[in-house]
Amino acid sequence: MSNYFSPFVLPFLFGVIALIVICLIKYIRWYKQFDRLQKTILLKNIFSLRFLSAIWETVMEALFHRKIFKRNFLLGYMHASIALGWFLLIVVGAIESELALETDKPFWIGIFYRYFIHDPQAFPNAHFFAHLMDFILLIVLSGVILAYVKSVFSRFFGMKKTSKHVVFDRFAKFSLWLIFPLRLISESFTAALYNNGGFLTQGLGDLINYSVADILEIPAWTLYSFALGTFFVAMPFSRYMHIFTEVILIFLRKWGLSENENVSGFTMYELSACSRCGICIDNCPLYKDLKLQGVQSIYFLRDLRYKRPKEEIADNCLMCMRCMAECPVGLDLMTIRRQLRNKKELDTNDNYKYIDNLQSFNSIGRVIYFAGCMSHLTPGIIDAMLTIFDKVDQKYWFMDKDKTICCGRPLMQQGFTIQASELRRKNTQLIKQSGANMLITSCPICYQSFKKEYNLPIQVMHHTEYIHMLIKSGKLKVRKDDLKVVYHDPCELGRACGIYQQPRQILKTISTLLKTKNEKENSLCCGYNLGNTVIEPEQQGEIRNAALGSLIAKNPDVIATACPMCKKAFKRATNCNVKDIAELVKENMIL
Amino acid sequence: MKKVAIIGAGPAGIEAASILANQQVEVLLFEKSLNTLSNMLDKAYLFPDFSPANDLVDKLNKKLLHQQITLFTGTEITDVKKDGKEWKVIDAKGMSYIVSAVLLTSGYSVFDAKRKEELGYGIYNGVITSIDLEKMIKYNQIENSMGDKPKRIVFLQCVGSRDEKSGNNYCSKICCVTAVKQAIEVKKLLPDTDVYIFYMDLRMWGQSFEEMYRESQEKYDVSYVRGRISEAASTFDKKIQIKAEDTLLGVPLKMTTDLLVLMVGMEASCGTKTLAETLHIKGEYGFAKSLNCHLQDNETTQQGLFIAGSCKRPMGINETLADARSASVIIMDYINAMQENDK
Structure with missing residues (x-):
């Protein structure tokens, strides 16, 4: 038995063992739930150098919480001070005990160091370590105090709405909040007795009566140990499971794993990596504009983790990806949502019999123009694109002019994955047979589909990319008009595919582009995204009006967008001109 | 004083103006555009009798040649305020007119x-x-x-x-x-x-x-x-x-x-939408709202403010004319009662 043991260590010991056992059981079980492909990828990459960048990301995100800092300084400081501070308390505590003791170093010694090592001169520079440990504790405490404040005044932390939690979360949270004040008190009592504290604990200890400290020292350390034990036992069942899981997830991602069509072990890691910070709530259009609660990603993931969420919640999401842009852990929230929209069992086989009759068209030396179903409802965009093709003498095959099939993405969004793959198979065949060297689409929905869900041997471009290329290479000559334009980033083109620059470059060339409040990854969804099948047209209108309000704030002459869906949404509700970039370019072509 | 302002010189406005004028009421008829009956000018024939629209336009315009009626074309009414027992009607140039009652006949516009x-x-x-x-x-x-x-x-x-x-x-x-x-x-x-x-x-x-x-x-x-x-x-x-x-x-x-x-x-015309909004009588889809659709279909929550025609809801011409006549009767009652009280 070690010299450095006292019965009050037991709750802590029990907690640590429980934590390790429960986590191992969970992690191994989830690993077993990986599908064959995921396991192959993992084994292939696990011994590569990718772990270096994983370590870097772990430090930046899991310890420093860079993404949260970017969003709000106080919120970032709160997370970083607790995570990094606690990590340092453990590491520096371990170094301290390493320096002080030669043999007999039980692993808990760093946690209870001051209680067991009374000599303030235990090793050279021991004083410095005492001050350093106090300083780190002070940082952690400041984070904990901020957490108290945040639970009352979340607004100061840039959050209007904070999340509601399950019972385990409350247990874990209250024990977490107690751990560091109890450590401060325990160390101060010990410092009062043995004068071995740093600036903070000794300062407090000097204020404490010796006999009081003598009586209360052991109870204080016991409470501290209990708080730690409680937290460790509750942790794997609470949102704090994210502390370890987030790190593992960073490594898994670096090793090449991602979500696939079905809920897998990887999904379980993602669910547990969600810290339920609630950052996704405020900017969700369904909360921001409709005040709908309980459908946001945080609640969806929580319900999925503890029980199966209701189908309606899975369906009640615009898939605008606004939450993904905000998520500090970078979870693949859209794919997880789609996994729960599984409708592939529905028998729709007969619906797709007709597609076998479709014929390809010899397009060697041509490009394929795939307008998209939505562009067929905005013929102005098609008209503009065909005019531009003629203008630059580009021969094309208008693939979906007549008798055509959809790209498949709307079906996939709704969980008809098998049906969608039928369409993709046929489209791929038609495209390959045509011999064309490029596919240009006017619809960001199709664009994302062709780009990410197809594996096409030819280049895929959205028409903004194509037009940008034409203008840049001098093939298409345009003039600059005197209109003031704002640009609305469509979700499927911006957040989903990262096309932000080309549309802006085009607009700057032909008009004066005004800045708006919500740009690029912060752009607001027009409300008519095909992702949601639950909300009513009036509710779509509310979301649209919010986006519209931000666009017309500076009284532009034209609202430009690059998506037929967004165009239709805005056009219904404003007297301001709403045009696709292709239409504006057509108007500004030099003959 | 027997003086009524009518906003909008379409079929409803003209028909009401003519009836009120025949009852010795002084009518100020305001029209935003330069012509009266502008929605009817390019109509060919009317349903259900296929009578030429021009005939109706001519007959209605003839009714305006009445010494009790003053027609202000090209005059947009921007604000209407209750002023004690009376009403104050203000046009875009800032001219204001005091009247005892206001009839809104600002009509419809077609869906774009x-x-x-x-x-x-x-x-x-x-x-x-x-x-x-x-x-x-x-x-x-x-x-x-x-x-x-x-x-x-x-x-x-x-x-x-x-x-x-x-x-x-x-x-x-x-x-x-x-x-x-x-x-x-x-x-x-x-x-x-x-x-x-x-x-x-x-x-x-x-x-x-x-x-x-x-x-x-x-x-x-x-x-x-x-x-x-x-x-x-x-x-x-x-x-x-x-x-x-x-x-x-x-x-x-x-x-x-x-x-x-x-x-x-x-749809509710632009004028209908803005005036219904400023007068607090806005109903569904921007149309003006009557007190109730059975017995008080020309009255509003504002005493002395009346509405008629397609500013209330979509209506055909014959229905619009009938509604204007019913509004005139109610307005006469209102003005007479006001004068009784003053005595």
Whole structure:
């Protein structure tokens, strides 16, 4: 038995063992739930150098919480001070005990160091370590105090709405909040007795009566140990499971794993990596504009983790990806949502019999123009694109002019994955047979589909990319008009595919582009995204009006967008001109 | 003082002005545009009796030649305020007029078909609205985009009415019968032209509407297809190709036509919307709201403020005129009661 043991260590010991056992059981079980492909990828990459960048990301995100800092300084400081501070308390505590003791170093010694090592001169520079440990504790405490404040005044932390939690979360949270004040008190009592504290604990200890400290020292350390034990036992069942899981997830991602069509072990890691910070709530259009609660990603993931969420919640999401842009852990929230929209069992086989009759068209030396179903409802965009093709003498095959099939993405969004793959198979065949060297689409929905869900041997471009290329290479000559334009980033083109620059470059060339409040990854969804099948047209209108309000704030002459869906949404509700970039370019072509 | 301000010189405003003037009331009639009856000027014939619209326009305008009526054209009313027992009406130039009662007859405007881009209005020349066709009928110039006589004309009902997506869930009431009327007129002028009407339901609610509908099929060979047109596109020879579903046969269909006529619905006019808002009598879809639709359909929550005609809801001309006459009676009662009290 070690010299450095006292019965009050037991709750802590029990907690640590429980934590390790429960986590191992969970992690191994989830690993077993990986599908064959995921396991192959993992084994292939696990011994590569990718772990270096994983370590870097772990430090930046899991310890420093860079993404949260970017969003709000106080919120970032709160997370970083607790995570990094606690990590340092453990590491520096371990170094301290390493320096002080030669043999007999039980692993808990760093946690209870001051209680067991009374000599303030235990090793050279021991004083410095005492001050350093106090300083780190002070940082952690400041984070904990901020957490108290945040639970009352979340607004100061840039959050209007904070999340509601399950019972385990409350247990874990209250024990977490107690751990560091109890450590401060325990160390101060010990410092009062043995004068071995740093600036903070000794300062407090000097204020404490010796006999009081003598009586209360052991109870204080016991409470501290209990708080730690409680937290460790509750942790794997609470949102704090994210502390370890987030790190593992960073490594898994670096090793090449991602979500696939079905809920897998990887999904379980993602669910547990969600810290339920609630950052996704405020900017969700369904909360921001409709005040709908309980459908946001945080609640969806929580319900999925503890029980199966209701189908309606899975369906009640615009898939605008606004939450993904905000998520500090970078979870693949859209794919997880789609996994729960599984409708592939529905028998729709007969619906797709007709597609076998479709014929390809010899397009060697041509490009394929795939307008998209939505562009067929905005013929102005098609008209503009065909005019531009003629203008630059580009021969094309208008693939979906007549008798055509959809790209498949709307079906996939709704969980008809098998049906969608039928369409993709046929489209791929038609495209390959045509011999064309490029596919240009006017619809960001199709664009994302062709780009990410197809594996096409030819280049895929959205028409903004194509037009940008034409203008840049001098093939298409345009003039600059005197209109003031704002640009609305469509979700499927911006957040989903990262096309932000080309549309802006085009607009700057032909008009004066005004800045708006919500740009690029912060752009607001027009409300008519095909992702949601639950909300009513009036509710779509509310979301649209919010986006519209931000666009017309500076009284532009034209609202430009690059998506037929967004165009239709805005056009219904404003007297301001709403045009696709292709239409504006057509108007500004030099003959 | 017996003085009433009427805002809007359409059928309702003029009819009410004339009746009130005959009762020795001094009427100030304000009209935003330079002409009275501007919505009626390009109308050819009126349903259900096919009487020339010009006749009605002339008769109504003649009623304005009354010494009790002062007509202010090109005068937009920007604000109306209660001023003690009286009302103060202020125009865009800042001139104000004190009256004892105000009648709002600011009317409707037609749905802007460009808002339904899938139907191609404003993009393809072959797509026109019922307003454009009425003008063509009036001047006997029914032509397609190439200047030729159309061999086929397709009408589409409910453009901007009964349509959740454009935000107008209500029925505009007059478009069904207008399409039947216009189809017959087209057939009278161009007997060899095929005419199709795409509809959701045909609402032949008025006197002799049903008979017109029947006659259009039996005598004029107009074809009716139940189903909505989902999109329109241009063909290489500048015709319009439409995609639709025949919901009675349950089959999708495509059709090429020389002209596609969109039967645009009625919306509250810009003036109706803003005045209803400032006067706190805004009802659904921006129309003005009456106190109740049975016994107090010309009265509002504001004492001395009355409403008549299509600023309340979609209405045909005959209904509008009747509503204006009923408003006049109520206004007379109101003014007389006011004078009784003053004594």
